[in-house]
Amino acid sequence: MKKQILILDDKIAIAKIISVYLSNDFDITYFDTPVKGIEWLYEGNTPDLIILDIRMPEMNGDEFLSYIKKNGLFKDIPVIILSGEESSATRIRMLEEGADDYILKPFNPMELKIRIRKVLK
Template sequence: MKKSILLVDDKPEIAKIIMLYLSLYEVKYVENPIKAIAWLKEGNIPDTIISDLNMPEMTGEDFLIYLKSNEMFKDIPVLILSSVESSANRIRLFEEGAEDFILKPFNPEELRVRIKRILR
């Protein structure tokens, strides 16, 4: 059975690239955390979540905090994508429970390898 990934990013063009490189997995794409939460609450539990950091309506950080404070979702590994290079930001995200962090623009092959490592 294929491992599943929930991809949350407000930019469909980025999502298409990610989905292309992660075609070994079953990838569910939604364009914001609000839709992601609704999908999760329907009983869908992915093997990992990839979330952009800067999104309208709800940030990736707020989404991460929500996931890690929810008994049903707290064990799902979350990889954060961000275009902002900030050591303090990364440290805070790791403290809040992020499994990994990749800076945009990223090498899709590196993302593939990091996801493979998370899903071991």
């Protein structure tokens, strides 16, 4: 059985790239806003990993990360931030708030796959 990855990014092109590289090894679910991701989680779905962008409509990635890490149902789901936000302060803050890894866009899909496997060990 494949592990489930939830992708939350407002750019569908990013989700397509990730899906192409990961769909042989993982089941992929994609939403363009964190709000839709939260709704999906509350429907009883529990991914093995979340790939999260920071800047998105309705709710930004910072707020989403804080929300799930404070929620007893979802706090143990690993999160990899995949963002164009280059600020060292932002990367540090996201890691302190509970992100398991932080990868800058543009990204190498093979590197992402390796980092996913390390987080899921």
